[in-house]
Amino acid sequence: MKTSASFSYIIEKGFAIFTISTIRYVAFAGLAYLLLYVVFKNKWLHKRIQQKFPGKENIFYEIKYSMLNMVIFGITGMFTVWASHHSWTQIYSKIADYGTAYFIFSIVAMIFIHDTYFYWTHRFMHLKKVFPLVHKVHHHSLNPTPWAAFSFHPIEGFIEAGILPLIVFLFPVHPLAILIFLLFMTALNVMGHLGFEMYPKGFTKHAVLGINNTSTHHNMHHSLTNCNYGLYFNFWDKWMGTNHKRYHETFEKLASQNASLKPETVMKETVVLSE
Numbered sequence: 001m002k003t004s005a006s007f008s009y010i011i012e013k014g015f016a017i018f019t020i021s022t023i024r025y026v027a028f029a030g031l032a033y034l035l036l037y038v039v040f041k042n043k044w045l046h047k048r049i050q051q052k053f054p055g056k057e058n059i060f061y062e063i064k065y066s067m068l069n070m071v072i073f074g075i076t077g078m079f080t081v082w083a084s085h086h087s088w089t090q091i092y093s094k095i096a097d098y099g100t101a102y103f104i105f106s107i108v109a110m111i112f113i114h115d116t117y118f119y120w121t122h123r124f125m126h127l128k129k130v131f132p133l134v135h136k137v138h139h140h141s142l143n144p145t146p147w148a149a150f151s152f153h154p155i156e157g158f159i160e161a162g163i164l165p166l167i168v169f170l171f172p173v174h175p176l177a178i179l180i181f182l183l184f185m186t187a188l189n190v191m192g193h194l195g196f197e198m199y200p201k202g203f204t205k206h207a208v209l210g211i212n213n214t215s216t217h218h219n220m221h222h223s224l225t226n227c228n229y230g231l232y233f234n235f236w237d238k239w240m241g242t243n244h245k246r247y248h249e250t251f252e253k254l255a256s257q258n259a260s261l262k263p264e265t266v267m268k269e270t271v272v273l274s275e
């Protein structure tokens, strides 16, 4: 492959990755926003984690920074494509090369590795000297909406996007497995920023379901800051003692609220998150 041809090919791929990332973000965040903040806003008011709805300017801020990160995902994607063309990555093209069982295993492995990567990079970004430079943009949303899913400072954007180059150097992955992983990542990231708790009561204490994080978990991270750092699972927060002491209690109160209560009563009953 000629250098000029490979350069235009990589730019083309970078643009395709930017486009796919944007469609994924707008589809998931847009659908969640449409359902919870427009169509069923009053019907599910009792599921609201923080009583107030954030202002339009906060939503614009979240979309502006999220879109900036779609560009960063495109740039990181270009690097991955370039490295893959030099056969430096372990991306493979035929599922049959490693089999279906390995294909499924690789998706699960990506999810668990990402969960660990996220927890520790997140802890790093909460260090006093790092926070104002890197992570403050994400915490601008004290009461996040689904649009906050990728609202990061560009430095954080590169840290977040860094999981993929890391994975493709670590073990063999098929592009379809990467796509499924990215769909899962986007869906769960939007779920964490819903602003509504949709899971049923008892969820966090359930032997199997309880390993998963909830929207309440990440919402408390936004409103209270130094707690609940995890992404998909609750393992690391549990092991490191970083779950907020009132996490389970807050979740239960929110999940137990009754849909039959009148809106005014709901507003009074809704848990206000504070220390």
Ligand SMILES: [Zn+2]
Residues within 6 Å of the ligand: 122, 126, 135, 138, 139, 221
């Ligand atoms: Zn944080």
Ligand SMILES: [Zn+2]
Residues within 6 Å of the ligand: 138, 144, 148, 193, 218, 222
């Ligand atoms: Zn967040």
